[in-house]
Amino acid sequence: MPTVFKKLLYTLITLFFLTSNLQCQGVQKQPNVLFISVDDLRTELGVYGHPVVKSPNMDAIASEGSVFTNHFVQVPTCGASRYALLTGMRPSKPDHLKNSAIENEISDKEETDVPESFIHHLKRNGYHTVGIGKISHSADGLVYGYEEPVSTKKELPHSWDELLFNAGKWATGWNAFFAYANGENRQSLKKQVKPYEAGEVNDQGYPDGLTTELAIAKLRELKDKEGPFFMGVGFFKPHLPFNAPKKYWDLYERDQIPVSPYPNIPENISLKSLHESGEFNGYALGDEHPNLSEPVSIDYAKKLGHAYLASISYIDAQIGLIWDELKVLGLDKNTIIVIWGDHGWHLGDQRVWGKHTLFENALNSTLIIRSPFEEHQNKKVETIVETVDIYPTIMEMCNTAISHEIDGESFRDSFIGSKPNTDQVAYSYYRNGISLRTDKYRLTKYFREEEPTIELYDHISDPYETKNIAQLNPNIIKGLMPLLEKGNTGLYKEN
Structure with a gap:
C-alpha cells in the first residue's frame, strides 16, 4: 500500500476513534443510575473477605467497580439512615433518628427550590425516576401503619415519576415486608412466628422475587426511552425475618457457619450502650431469646447465621438477574450501579442481635459502586466514607451541579485514584450518643447519666471493639474530642 494511502487510512482511523471517544464522553454526561438498597446488609459478602457466604453476583459487580471497606451510616436504623442518604444531611434533631424521619420531615412538604432528595434533584435535571420496593423507609414508598390499609400518600411526594x-x-x-411463604406475615400471626424460614418455594415465593420481576420488566421499557433514568430497587432481605427459599439454605453446611468472634459485652462500658435485642425477640417463637445476661447457644447462633447468609444469597441471586438483564439490554455500558446496605447488624456481637448501637457492627455496611466510565476495576477503597457522601458523589458522576448546602462531600476522587484522601472521618448518631470513626479509632460520646460516657476503641489492635480504653488514653481523647464535637449538629447538649 502506498505511503500516502497509509497516512490517509491512519488519519481516518484516528478520527473515527476520536469521534467515538467524544460520543462516549457525551454519553457520560448523563449516565443511568441503578441504585440497589439492601436492608440490614452488613459487610457479609465474599468481596469483603467473608469465608463462607455465597454472593457471586455482588462480588462480580464489585470486580468491575469499587468496594468500600470503610463505609459508615449516619444512623443505625432503617428510616433515619435512609433520610440521611436521601438528603445528604446528618441528623440535627431527635426526629432525624427515628424510622419516621422521612414521613415527618418530607412527606407533607410542598415542593421548594431545595430538592427533597437526591432522586428529586436528578428528576429536576432530566432523569426519569422509578422506585421499586423499599428505597425510603416504607416497604412500598407509601405512608401507612403496619396493620393499616395501603394509602396513596407518598413518602417522597416529588421524587418519583413512577x-x-x-x-x-x-x-x-x-405485610410483604414481614412475609412468610404461606401468605401470612408477622402482623397477621400476632408475632407468633420464628425469626427465620426455609420456604419450599421458588424465588417469587417471597416478595423480593416479585420486586426483581418488576425491575426487569421496567428495564426493558426504559431501554428505548429518551434521556437518562434513575431506578431505585429496594430489597427487604436480609432484614428480619431471615426468610429465604430453601435452595439458598442448601448452599451451606451448618457446621461451617462462623459465629461472632466476640459475643461478649465489651470491658469498661455501661450496658446502656447496648440493648436487649428487642426487635429480634419480637419474633416470639424463636428457639431462644437472647439478652445481655444470657447469650444464645452456639448451635442457635449457627442456625441464625445460616439463615442470615441464606437471605443474602437469595438477594444476591435477585441482583444477579437484574445485572444479567442490564447486560442483555446493553444498558450496562451507560449505567452506574450502586449497592448500598442501609446499616449493619450484630449477629450476636457484643451479645446483641440487631442494629441500634454505635458499635462497628451496626454502623459499617456494604457499599459497592460500579461505573462503566472510570478505570477502577476490582478496587478495594479503604477511605472512610459516610452515607451522606453518596448524594454528592452520584451528582458528580452524573455531572449534575448542587446549588444548595448539604453535609456530604463527594468521594469520587478516592475511588478513581486521582486524589487519595486519608483525612476522612465518619459521624454516627444513636442512643443519646455521637460516634466518630477515624482510620484508627472509634470514639463515642454519650449524653447520659450512666458512666462511662466516653468510649474509645483502637481498631488496629482491637477490631472487634472488645475493650473501652478511654480511661487509659486521656491524650488520645483530648486530641480527638474537638473533631467529634464538630459532628454535633445541635442534636445533643451536655446534661
Missing part, C-alpha cells in the same frame, strides 16, 4: 410495587399474595407493602 413508584411501583407488587405485594403479591401479601396484599400490602408492610
Whole structure:
C-alpha cells in the first residue's frame, strides 16, 4: 500500500476513534443510575473477605467497580439512615433518628427550590425516576401503619415519576415486608412466628422475587426511552425475618457457619450502650431469646447465621438477574450501579442481635459502586466514607451541579485514584450518643447519666471493639474530642 494511502487510512482511523471517544464522553454526561438498597446488609459478602457466604453476583459487580471497606451510616436504623442518604444531611434533631424521619420531615412538604432528595434533584435535571420496593423507609414508598390499609400518600411526594410495587399474595407493602411463604406475615400471626424460614418455594415465593420481576420488566421499557433514568430497587432481605427459599439454605453446611468472634459485652462500658435485642425477640417463637445476661447457644447462633447468609444469597441471586438483564439490554455500558446496605447488624456481637448501637457492627455496611466510565476495576477503597457522601458523589458522576448546602462531600476522587484522601472521618448518631470513626479509632460520646460516657476503641489492635480504653488514653481523647464535637449538629447538649 502506498505511503500516502497509509497516512490517509491512519488519519481516518484516528478520527473515527476520536469521534467515538467524544460520543462516549457525551454519553457520560448523563449516565443511568441503578441504585440497589439492601436492608440490614452488613459487610457479609465474599468481596469483603467473608469465608463462607455465597454472593457471586455482588462480588462480580464489585470486580468491575469499587468496594468500600470503610463505609459508615449516619444512623443505625432503617428510616433515619435512609433520610440521611436521601438528603445528604446528618441528623440535627431527635426526629432525624427515628424510622419516621422521612414521613415527618418530607412527606407533607410542598415542593421548594431545595430538592427533597437526591432522586428529586436528578428528576429536576432530566432523569426519569422509578422506585421499586423499599428505597425510603416504607416497604412500598407509601405512608401507612403496619396493620393499616395501603394509602396513596407518598413518602417522597416529588421524587418519583413512577413508584411501583407488587405485594403479591401479601396484599400490602408492610405485610410483604414481614412475609412468610404461606401468605401470612408477622402482623397477621400476632408475632407468633420464628425469626427465620426455609420456604419450599421458588424465588417469587417471597416478595423480593416479585420486586426483581418488576425491575426487569421496567428495564426493558426504559431501554428505548429518551434521556437518562434513575431506578431505585429496594430489597427487604436480609432484614428480619431471615426468610429465604430453601435452595439458598442448601448452599451451606451448618457446621461451617462462623459465629461472632466476640459475643461478649465489651470491658469498661455501661450496658446502656447496648440493648436487649428487642426487635429480634419480637419474633416470639424463636428457639431462644437472647439478652445481655444470657447469650444464645452456639448451635442457635449457627442456625441464625445460616439463615442470615441464606437471605443474602437469595438477594444476591435477585441482583444477579437484574445485572444479567442490564447486560442483555446493553444498558450496562451507560449505567452506574450502586449497592448500598442501609446499616449493619450484630449477629450476636457484643451479645446483641440487631442494629441500634454505635458499635462497628451496626454502623459499617456494604457499599459497592460500579461505573462503566472510570478505570477502577476490582478496587478495594479503604477511605472512610459516610452515607451522606453518596448524594454528592452520584451528582458528580452524573455531572449534575448542587446549588444548595448539604453535609456530604463527594468521594469520587478516592475511588478513581486521582486524589487519595486519608483525612476522612465518619459521624454516627444513636442512643443519646455521637460516634466518630477515624482510620484508627472509634470514639463515642454519650449524653447520659450512666458512666462511662466516653468510649474509645483502637481498631488496629482491637477490631472487634472488645475493650473501652478511654480511661487509659486521656491524650488520645483530648486530641480527638474537638473533631467529634464538630459532628454535633445541635442534636445533643451536655446534661
